[in-house]
Amino acid sequence: MNDVIDFINMNRDRFVDELKEYLAIPSISALPAHVEDVRRCAEWTADEMRRIGVPEVELIETPGHPIVYGQWLGAEGAPTVLFYGHYDVQPVDPLDLWESPPFEATIRNGEIYARGAADDKGQVFMHLKAMEACLSRGERLPVNIKVVLEGEEEIGSVHLDSFIREQKERLAADVLVISDSPMFDRGVPSICYALRGLTYYQIDLRGTTQDLHSGSFGGAVANPAFVLAQVLSQMKDRSGRIKVPGFYDDVRVLSDDERVEFEKLPFNEKHYRQEIGAPRLFGEKGYSTLERVSARPTFEVNGLSSGFIGEGAKTVIPALAMAKVSMRLVPDQRPDKITKLFEDYLKKVTPKTVALKITRMSGGLPWITEFSHPFVQATARAIERGFGRRPIFTREGGSIPVVSTFQEVLGLPAVLFGVGLPDENAHAPNERLDLGNFHNGVISAACLYDEISRVGRLR
Amino acid sequence: MNDVIDFINMNRDRFVDELKEYLAIPSISALPAHVEDVRRCAEWTADEMRRIGVPEVELIETPGHPIVYGQWLGAEGAPTVLFYGHYDVQPVDPLDLWESPPFEATIRNGEIYARGAADDKGQVFMHLKAMEACLSRGERLPVNIKVVLEGEEEIGSVHLDSFIREQKERLAADVLVISDSPMFDRGVPSICYALRGLTYYQIDLRGTTQDLHSGSFGGAVANPAFVLAQVLSQMKDRSGRIKVPGFYDDVRVLSDDERVEFEKLPFNEKHYRQEIGAPRLFGEKGYSTLERVSARPTFEVNGLSSGFIGEGAKTVIPALAMAKVSMRLVPDQRPDKITKLFEDYLKKVTPKTVALKITRMSGGLPWITEFSHPFVQATARAIERGFGRRPIFTREGGSIPVVSTFQEVLGLPAVLFGVGLPDENAHAPNERLDLGNFHNGVISAACLYDEISRVGRLR
Numbered sequence: 001m002n003d004v005i006d007f008i009n010m011n012r013d014r015f016v017d018e019l020k021e022y023l024a025i026p027s028i029s030a031l032p033a034h035v036e037d038v039r040r041c042a043e044w045t046a047d048e049m050r051r052i053g054v055p056e057v058e059l060i061e062t063p064g065h066p067i068v069y070g071q072w073l074g075a076e077g078a079p080t081v082l083f084y085g086h087y088d089v090q091p092v093d094p095l096d097l098w099e100s101p102p103f104e105a106t107i108r109n110g111e112i113y114a115r116g117a118a119d120d121k122g123q124v125f126m127h128l129k130a131m132e133a134c135l136s137r138g139e140r141l142p143v144n145i146k147v148v149l150e151g152e153e154e155i156g157s158v159h160l161d162s163f164i165r166e167q168k169e170r171l172a173a174d175v176l177v178i179s180d181s182p183m184f185d186r187g188v189p190s191i192c193y194a195l196r197g198l199t200y201y202q203i204d205l206r207g208t209t210q211d212l213h214s215g216s217f218g219g220a221v222a223n224p225a226f227v228l229a230q231v232l233s234q235m236k237d238r239s240g241r242i243k244v245p246g247f248y249d250d251v252r253v254l255s256d257d258e259r260v261e262f263e264k265l266p267f268n269e270k271h272y273r274q275e276i277g278a279p280r281l282f283g284e285k286g287y288s289t290l291e292r293v294s295a296r297p298t299f300e301v302n303g304l305s306s307g308f309i310g311e312g313a314k315t316v317i318p319a320l321a322m323a324k325v326s327m328r329l330v331p332d333q334r335p336d337k338i339t340k341l342f343e344d345y346l347k348k349v350t351p352k353t354v355a356l357k358i359t360r361m362s363g364g365l366p367w368i369t370e371f372s373h374p375f376v377q378a379t380a381r382a383i384e385r386g387f388g389r390r391p392i393f394t395r396e397g398g399s400i401p402v403v404s405t406f407q408e409v410l411g412l413p414a415v416l417f418g419v420g421l422p423d424e425n426a427h428a429p430n431e432r433l434d435l436g437n438f439h440n441g442v443i444s445a446a447c448l449y450d451e452i453s454r455v456g457r458l459r
Numbered sequence: 460m461n462d463v464i465d466f467i468n469m470n471r472d473r474f475v476d477e478l479k480e481y482l483a484i485p486s487i488s489a490l491p492a493h494v495e496d497v498r499r500c501a502e503w504t505a506d507e508m509r510r511i512g513v514p515e516v517e518l519i520e521t522p523g524h525p526i527v528y529g530q531w532l533g534a535e536g537a538p539t540v541l542f543y544g545h546y547d548v549q550p551v552d553p554l555d556l557w558e559s560p561p562f563e564a565t566i567r568n569g570e571i572y573a574r575g576a577a578d579d580k581g582q583v584f585m586h587l588k589a590m591e592a593c594l595s596r597g598e599r600l601p602v603n604i605k606v607v608l609e610g611e612e613e614i615g616s617v618h619l620d621s622f623i624r625e626q627k628e629r630l631a632a633d634v635l636v637i638s639d640s641p642m643f644d645r646g647v648p649s650i651c652y653a654l655r656g657l658t659y660y661q662i663d664l665r666g667t668t669q670d671l672h673s674g675s676f677g678g679a680v681a682n683p684a685f686v687l688a689q690v691l692s693q694m695k696d697r698s699g700r701i702k703v704p705g706f707y708d709d710v711r712v713l714s715d716d717e718r719v720e721f722e723k724l725p726f727n728e729k730h731y732r733q734e735i736g737a738p739r740l741f742g743e744k745g746y747s748t749l750e751r752v753s754a755r756p757t758f759e760v761n762g763l764s765s766g767f768i769g770e771g772a773k774t775v776i777p778a779l780a781m782a783k784v785s786m787r788l789v790p791d792q793r794p795d796k797i798t799k800l801f802e803d804y805l806k807k808v809t810p811k812t813v814a815l816k817i818t819r820m821s822g823g824l825p826w827i828t829e830f831s832h833p834f835v836q837a838t839a840r841a842i843e844r845g846f847g848r849r850p851i852f853t854r855e856g857g858s859i860p861v862v863s864t865f866q867e868v869l870g871l872p873a874v875l876f877g878v879g880l881p882d883e884n885a886h887a888p889n890e891r892l893d894l895g896n897f898h899n900g901v902i903s904a905a906c907l908y909d910e911i912s913r914v915g916r917l918r
Contacts, residue, residue, distance in 0.1 A: 196674060196677075198674070198774065200772040200774070207737060208735045208736045208737045209735060209736030210735075210736075212735060213857065214757070214759045214761065214785060214787065215655060215657075215787065215855070215856045215857025215858060216752065216855075216856050216857055217735065217752060217856070218655075218752060218757040218759055218787045218856055219742045219743065219746075219748075219751030219752040219753075219755055219757045219787070219856065220731075220735070220737075220740055220741075220742060220748050220751060220752045221735065221737045221740055221741055221742070222737075222741040223759050223760055225760035225761075225762070225763050225782075226691060226692075226694075226695065226758075226759070226760045228688070228763070229687070229688040229689075229690075229691035229692045229760065229763075230688075230691075230692045230697075231688075232685060232688035232689075232692075233685075233688045233689045233691075233692035235685075236685065238689075272679075276667045276668060276669075276671060276676065276679070276680065277667045277668030277669075278666060278667045278679075278680045278681075278812070279811060279812060279813060279814055280811060280812050281679055281680055282679075282680055282681040282810075282812040283678045283679060283680070284678065287678075289678075289679050292678030292679060293675065293676060293677060293678040293679045294678075296678055298673070298677040298678045299685075300673045300677055300682050300685070300774075300776055301682055301684035301685045301688065301765070301766070301777070301780075302673065302684075302766050302767050302772075302773060302774060302775050302776070302777070303684070303765060303766035303767040303768040303773075303775075303777065304684050304687070304688075304763040304764060304765035304766065304768070304777075304780060305763060305764060305765075305768040306760070306762060306763035306764075307760070307761050307762035307763065307783070308761050308762040308783055309762040309763070309764040309781065309783065312820065312821075313659040313761070313783065313785070313820040313821045314761060314762075314783075315657065315659070315759075315761060315785060316761050316762075317759055317761070318760070318761070318762065318763075321760075321763060322768065323684075324766070324767055324768065324772065324773075326673060326772070326774060328673065328674060328677045328678070351741075352738060352739060353737070353738060353739050353741040354738060355738055361771065361772040362771075362772045396674070396675075397674045397675050397676070397677055397678065398672065398674025398675055399674060
């Protein structure tokens with residue numbers, strides 16, 4: 001590996017020059033005007049993969065933007081890494097807030113500013129450069145590699161799901177690697193080993209055909225806005241615990257080891273509270289804030305609407321009241337089962353004075369690859385080699401649906417090894433990537449293949 | 460009185476012709492284009508009063524439309540009736556739904572169709588014709604009469620309140636008479652002897668500075684939309700009883716006599732429920748629907764707003780949640796005291812995890828003149844003489860703020876004797892007044908002065 005690392009160090013500047021070229025292509029998947037740019041970016045990516053020595057590369061067409069696929073399967077008996085990333089980027093509005101043009105990558109204070117620098121072209125390129133380093137030294141990688149780069153991540157991975165399901169055999173691998181997330185904090189490399197799932201509903205209550213005058217009719221009928229309040233208030237107790245019967249049955253208990261890791265995370269609760277402007281923090285008893293936002297399920301009201309909400313006073317009994325509600329789920333909860341439990345409970349607590357309609361909106365499975373998993377630990381060693389510091393282990397509160405899809409269809413463990421920073425403006429003006437992290441990331445990625453090969457195939 | 464009634468019967472057609480003339484003036488107070496029409500209508504009203512023999516008539520200017528004031532004080536020692544009405548009318552949109560032009564009064568099936576026919580020109584004119592009948596026979600009325608007709612009722616009686624307060628001595632009287640409400644039902648003459656009051660608030664809860672992503676932050680903080688649901692659900696128990704401590708302390712208990720009257724009212728609960736389209740009726744235990752909508756206080760949520768309410772799903776923890784809430788009050792509750800009780804309770808049940816803001820929006824006193832009051836019973840006898848049927852006694856669930864103002868400032872008992880019908884479209888296209896009710900109303904009004912004079916002065 002010393003040769004590989006030497007190569008990376010010697011080619012550091014060239015890598016950045018090439019990255020600039022990659023970042024210059026405005027591959028904005030959301031805007032029809034950029035369809036050809038997205039394709040050009042796919043072709044550039046494919047050409048680059050061929051150039052660095054990936055032998056089997058192709059553009060796989062979808063009804064939308066193409067998927068770039070490449071594989072190198074020369075490491076017989078070694079594990080196969082499935083690397084997933086995306087070459088499309090977010091739109092750049094509002095353009096006038098950019099300090100340098102979003103598609104002319106500009107370096108300031110050791111950071112490269114451009115749309116896609118962190119999300120996700122920079123991190124994809126980091127892996128390509130790691131592969132290049134390995135392949136240029138001995139023309140081989142320590143593991144087999146399959147690369148899937150989509151062009152629709154920023155528009156909801158519209159066609160990826162069916163691609164994965166259709167290409168299930170072709171994509172078979174031992175571990176999924178994704179670099180599309182930030183590290184915990186500046187100078188704090190991290191591995192995310194779990195994500196929450198989601199299930200989302202709209203609740204509509206109808207009391208009467210039309211809004212009624214509260215003078216003439218107040219007292220005659222149940223008020224659906226008040227009933228909605230009653231119903232929603234039944235969802236959690238005062239300590240923040242969700243009251244839907246059976247809701248917690250499948251929640252995987254936080255292990256002592258995990259809780260020790262949580263305690264290690266650098267976190268200033270007061271600063272956090274002030275940042276978001278809350279009078280105080282609040283949540284389920286018995287868990288720290290970081291545990292609550294990532295390792296515990298939630299019930300949230302996302303929206304409320306009923307009756308008169310303009311300026312002043314209108315004495316109306318609303319005919320309708322609506323709430324959007326959602327639950328973040330953790331392993332091993334499943335959206336379908338939770339939906340059944342939730343709907344049953346909702347029907348039970350809603351009085352017969354109003355008509356109830358429940359609409360399921362969207363959902364996604366939670367995901368976990370225990371941090372004790374050999375490939376996760378291999379990733380930790382690789383990051384330590386690249387960054388000179390052992391990473392911390394985190395769970396994320398949000399969802400990355402594609403991770404769950406890969407896990408569900410291919411049955412893969414996954415490692416989320418991101419080198420972005422939380423403040424690098426992934427979807428905002430002045431997106432950037434720290435070039436030190438990029439460089440350490442290239443080394444870490446190369447070491448990751450090495451470490452995974454040392455673990456060997458697990459099945 | 461037989462002479463008077465004969466006069467009314469003989470002049471029936473002429474009265475209607477004159478009413479047509481009155482209804483032809485488009486005295487729409489809300490529309491600046493009709494300012495001159497409103498004044499012309501005030502002048503027409505004043506001229507008419509002079510013509511029928513009211514000696515002291517004047518237009519009293521306000522910063523808005525003028526008040527028409529007239530008095531006849533020739534009945535020394537007899538009670539003084541203060542008659543209040545309004546000569547302004549609602550706008551007529553949508554015009555294309557009118558079957559005949561709103562300001563060309565047209566008679567169809569014994570009903571006169573025009574804007575203002577029921578609300579309130581027709582009912583004002585009914586009293587003027589009753590006065591004319593009395594004054595034409597012996598040139599005297601059995602009571603002293605003071606007439607206050609405003610031109611701003613349909614725009615919230617903007618300047619009436621200060622007029623009443625400033626002219627307190629001039630307006631001194633023994634009883635207030637208003638004919639600006641519908642009777643209970645066709646063929647069911649009625650006297651309204653109580654109105655509910657109102658107190659209205661906006662509640663704003665703030666959780667954080669901005670909306671938060673429910674994935675990243677879900678579990679860290681209280682969700683103000685959920686807290687709002689919790690808080691609102693604390694306002695009433697499951698039986699519909701308001702939980703604000705002390706809320707019922709000043710509620711005047713329904714007497715057995717009143718409840719007997721309520722039971723007499725013709726009311727089909729099933730038909731009522733179907734009309735408004737409610738799955739079932741609901742309200743405070745122990746009271747009938749009609750009692751609940753008129754003689755019992757309420758708590759209503761008039762509006763709810765928070766977070767994301769568009770199509771689809773957005774995983775947001777709202778920064779803000781807002782509710783509009785109001786309470787209908789009954790005698791002897793007072794808005795100021797209820798406000799104190801409500802605000803104290805609201806502060807108590809709102810957790811410290813959110814910032815609470817309460818804004819008081821509007822309010823009004825409830826009003827009652829017990830139906831056993833001699834002047835109310837006098838009105839009942841007068842109506843029986845005019846309609847050949849004893850009226851029923853009702854309470855209304857809404858508010859008529861001016862009634863409370865007269866009561867509060869002048870300390871007057873009041874009788875609400877209306878001859879409109881509930882389906883006469885007071886604020887809608889094709890407003891109309893049944894001419895049989897108008898004619899019976901003129902007789903009843905004349906008899907009312909007679910009956911009041913027989914009761915005599917009470918203080």
